Amino acid sequence: MILHLYNTLTRDISPFKPITPGKVGIYLCGATVQAPPHIGHIRSGINFDILRRWLITSGYEVTFIRNVTDIDDKILHNAIHEEMPWWALAQKYERVFTAAYAELNLLPPTYEPRATGHITQMIELISLLVERGKAYPVANGDVYLDVRALDSYLTLSGQKLDDLQSSADGEESIKKNPQDFALWKSAKPGEPSWPTPWGDGRPGWHIECSAMAQAYLGEKFDIHAGGLDLIFPHHENEIAQSNGAGYPFAQRWLHNAWVTTSGEKMSKSLGNTLRIYELLKRVRGIELRWYLGSAHYRSMLEYSPEALDESAVNFRRVESFLKRAANQLGKIPSSHIAEEFAHAMNDDLAVPAALAVISELVKEGNSALAAKDSKNLEVKSAQVRGALAVLGCDPWDDTWAKSDAALEEVVSGLVKSLLEEREVARARKDFESADRIRDRITELGLTLEDTPDGPRWSR
Ligand SMILES: [Zn+2]
Structure with missing residues (x-):
C-alpha cells in the first residue's frame, strides 16, 4: 500500500502523490512567539515530525518549512506588559520554542523563516492582489481582501459567506464587505511599521504565511499543515490570498487535533495550559514525546x-x-x-x-x-x-543519549555526596543518620548494596 493521507480540503483519505516525484514540500504554521510553548504546540510539531520522518523513511526528499510569527498584536501587547522591545520579546520566546523542539527530538526545519524577514514578499503579494482587483486599500492605509471578488472562498471550512460574522480584522465602516479581512494594517503610534505604496504599516497575520510558503516552496506545493483551530480563519484566508493572486498553493491540507484537559482545548486564554518543563519533571523527554505522538493526529489527546x-x-x-x-x-x-x-x-x-x-x-x-x-x-x-x-x-538517538547522560551525571553526583555523608555518619557510629541517608537514596529509585569494596548503587 502506498501512503494515503487525509485532506481537509476534500474531506477524504486519498493516495499521496507528490507534485515532483521523489520530493515533498511541507509548510507547517509555526509558533507566534508571544509566550513559552505548551504541550498543545509541541503535539502539533511532533505529529508533523512523524509525518516528515515517515516520508524520509519511505525514500522522499522532504523540504520542511516551519515559520516563526514574530510580529503580531499579541507580541506587541505582551511586550508592553513585560516592559521590553517587541522584537526582543519575540526573540526570547523563539529561543524557548527552539529549545523545547530540540529537547523533544524534532528535526530542525529545512528553513525557518521569520515573518519580519519577508515583508518585501508580503508587499509584492498584496500589490498583485490589488492589481488583480482582489484587494483594495482604504484611505487610512489599511488594505483589505475583497472576499466577494474571489471565485471561491471558504471551501476548506465548508462555511457560507452569508452565515459568516464580520471579521474582527479592521473597521466595519471602511470595508466593502463585513467579512473582508486585513492584509495590511496602517501604522499606529508606538507600533513598528514598514513603508509601502499605501503608507506605513505592518502585515496582517494571514498574509505572512501565504508569502513565506510561496517564497520557499513555490506557487504550488504538496502539503500545508497546522492545528485544527487554524482552519478558519487563518488557512481559509491563506488560500484566498494565494488563489486570488493566481497561485494554486497547497494541494493537501493536514490538521492535527488538540491536547485537551477535561475535554477542553488546552489554550492560553483558558488558562489550562501545561508547559513541557512541568511534565519533564514527571517523565523523561523520550517518554513525553512517545506520549504526545501516541494518538492519531486527527484525534484529540485527553491529557x-x-x-x-x-x-x-x-x-x-x-x-x-x-x-x-x-x-x-x-x-x-x-x-x-x-x-x-x-x-x-x-x-x-x-x-x-x-x-x-x-x-x-x-x-x-x-x-x-x-x-x-x-x-x-x-x-x-x-x-x-x-x-x-x-x-x-x-x-540511541543523540538527543536522548545526551539527555540520559546529563541525567546520569546529576544522579551520580547526588548519590556520591549522599554516600560520602553516610560513610561519615557510619564512621562516627551514627547509624540512625546513616539509615536515613540510605532511605533517601532508595527514594530516588535506586538500589544500594554494601559490598566488601564499599557501597554500590544501581537503578
Ligand atoms: Zn500560518
Whole structure:
C-alpha cells in the first residue's frame, strides 16, 4: 500500500502523490512567539515530525518549512506588559520554542523563516492582489481582501459567506464587505511599521504565511499543515490570498487535533495550559514525546497525569526489551521497517495501530530473548528500533543519549555526596543518620548494596 493521507480540503483519505516525484514540500504554521510553548504546540510539531520522518523513511526528499510569527498584536501587547522591545520579546520566546523542539527530538526545519524577514514578499503579494482587483486599500492605509471578488472562498471550512460574522480584522465602516479581512494594517503610534505604496504599516497575520510558503516552496506545493483551530480563519484566508493572486498553493491540507484537559482545548486564554518543563519533571523527554505522538493526529489527546504515567510505563517496556536485546546481541542491527508497521503508517499515519504492531514485535522479541534465538531476536529488535526511529523515540538517538547522560551525571553526583555523608555518619557510629541517608537514596529509585569494596548503587 502506498501512503494515503487525509485532506481537509476534500474531506477524504486519498493516495499521496507528490507534485515532483521523489520530493515533498511541507509548510507547517509555526509558533507566534508571544509566550513559552505548551504541550498543545509541541503535539502539533511532533505529529508533523512523524509525518516528515515517515516520508524520509519511505525514500522522499522532504523540504520542511516551519515559520516563526514574530510580529503580531499579541507580541506587541505582551511586550508592553513585560516592559521590553517587541522584537526582543519575540526573540526570547523563539529561543524557548527552539529549545523545547530540540529537547523533544524534532528535526530542525529545512528553513525557518521569520515573518519580519519577508515583508518585501508580503508587499509584492498584496500589490498583485490589488492589481488583480482582489484587494483594495482604504484611505487610512489599511488594505483589505475583497472576499466577494474571489471565485471561491471558504471551501476548506465548508462555511457560507452569508452565515459568516464580520471579521474582527479592521473597521466595519471602511470595508466593502463585513467579512473582508486585513492584509495590511496602517501604522499606529508606538507600533513598528514598514513603508509601502499605501503608507506605513505592518502585515496582517494571514498574509505572512501565504508569502513565506510561496517564497520557499513555490506557487504550488504538496502539503500545508497546522492545528485544527487554524482552519478558519487563518488557512481559509491563506488560500484566498494565494488563489486570488493566481497561485494554486497547497494541494493537501493536514490538521492535527488538540491536547485537551477535561475535554477542553488546552489554550492560553483558558488558562489550562501545561508547559513541557512541568511534565519533564514527571517523565523523561523520550517518554513525553512517545506520549504526545501516541494518538492519531486527527484525534484529540485527553491529557491526565495517569495517562502520561501509563504511556511512560509502556515505553519503558519497549525500551527495556531493546536494551536487553542489545546486551545479548552486542548491538542492535541497523533499523528495519516491519511490513505491518509500514501498513499502519501508510494508512493516514495510524500511529495507534503502529503502536500495536510494536507491542506485538516486543512480545515476539522477548520470546526470542528467552529462547536465546539470536536470529529471530536480531530481526525483531531491528524492526522495533526502526519503528521507534520513525516515531522519533529511538533510545540511541543523540538527543536522548545526551539527555540520559546529563541525567546520569546529576544522579551520580547526588548519590556520591549522599554516600560520602553516610560513610561519615557510619564512621562516627551514627547509624540512625546513616539509615536515613540510605532511605533517601532508595527514594530516588535506586538500589544500594554494601559490598566488601564499599557501597554500590544501581537503578
Ligand atoms: Zn500560518
